[in-house]
Amino acid sequence: MTRRGTAPPHPATELRIGATMALPAALRSLGANPAEVLAGAGFDLSLFDDPENRISYAARSRLLAHCVDSTGCQHLGLLVGQQADLHSLGLMGLLVKYSPDVGMALRSLVRFLHLHVRGAVAHLELDGDLAMLRYDIYQSGTVATDQIGDGAVAAMFNILRTLCGPDWKPTEVRFAHREPEDVRPFRGFFGAPLLFDSALNAVVFPADWLNHPLPGADPELRRSLQAQIDALEAEYGDDLPGQVRRVLRTALLMDQARSDQVAKLFSIHSRTLSRRLNACGTSFQELLDEGRFEIARQLLADTRMEVHQIAETLDYADASAFTRAFRRWSGSTPGQWRKNHKAARLRGK
Structure with missing residues (x-):
């Protein structure tokens, strides 16, 4: 549908x-x-x-x-x-x-x-x-x-x-x-x-x-369900960039987003991760910036968090470093982006 x-x-x-x-x-x-x-x-x-x-x-x-x-x-x-x-x-x-x-x-x-x-x-x-x-x-x-x-x-x-x-x-x-x-x-x-x-x-x-134990626990039924889910997972599959995107969102908010830390989650070396991502037409840094930009926009749009708080959340050394990165991604400062987004939402109502 x-x-x-x-x-x-x-x-x-x-x-x-x-x-x-x-x-x-x-x-x-x-x-x-x-x-x-x-x-x-x-x-x-x-x-x-x-x-x-x-x-x-x-x-x-x-x-x-x-x-x-x-x-x-x-x-x-x-x-x-x-x-x-x-x-x-x-x-x-x-x-x-x-x-x-x-x-x-x-x-x-x-x-x-x-x-x-x-x-x-x-x-x-x-x-x-x-x-x-x-x-x-x-x-x-x-x-x-x-x-x-x-x-x-x-x-x-x-x-x-x-x-x-x-x-x-x-x-x-x-x-x-x-x-x-x-x-x-x-x-x-x-x-x-x-x-x-x-x-x-x-x-x-x-x-x-x-x-806490679950009263409906059924090992045999669970094994059968697990087999069906494994089959679904094999059918859907996932390209590596998609898997890294999912991992990065959580890793960024836990300050665990270095390439070696993320590569470890896939049981590979960071150089291998870099090589495989390059083969898919992207890079770890591009995915990292994409994840940071997405989180930053969500926090700017939906919360009252100050720019320095968002910078700290995304593991930037200071607000100015975050502002420079955000300007590179969006063409505007975080404050101006927030102001423009709020005005656009008001016009849409």
Whole structure:
């Protein structure tokens, strides 16, 4: 299922519509006609007939932006995401569900998320007695990143609640965008401390929950599911630049983005990584700059973080070094880009 008038997207840019299946219902709850709103963006309502239908990540982001503009609802992504759960993930959701414990379930989610969505990456990070499940967007040209992030965080919250049970509570929920004018929908749904203007979208919770056994664990069924997922992974494949892009988003935010550090993740030497990327028509530095530029634009557009804070997040020596790089990428300073972006958004309303 594709947008009218466009060629089918390459598999490397697609995602299952599953996690966005609640969009028509969310539009109805806001008093809008889903068919009319979707048609205004060039999409058919039938796209949502089957969770296995696919759409490009960029097209999905433009659709969400259009729906927000049409309804005026600034928490539409949250409304959609709070209806998503393991069932939204299809085959991968079953693999997660039948894992032996929460830790293994989340590691499977992180490992195979690319079969569900191409354009973002999940990461499970441990810090002392806390665990953090993150969702990072790496697809360039993505709009409505605040809505996508809200939906992803809500979905991760639901998945964790399903795996851990009603006694589970997050320590903190983080959003990579500024605090909305009306924060009540967020407080009502999450019931936990909220941190806006963060560099990342994440759910933070006590790490002890990773050892929590899952009552539905079924080793035999899980082996069967794993075999099916392995077959899917072999069918989809991935070029090396695509794999590096997924890794770099998380690596940049963890200050682990040197070429030797990234090469180690692929069990190869940095020279081998460089040679293989060159054979694909790109370079590690180009992908690194692309990742930094994408993160910088998201943080400038969606948060109130100061330029020096963004520079620190991206591991620049100081704000001036970041500003020089950003001017090279975009032709303007970060401050001017933010001002122009804000003006463009206001004109679009």
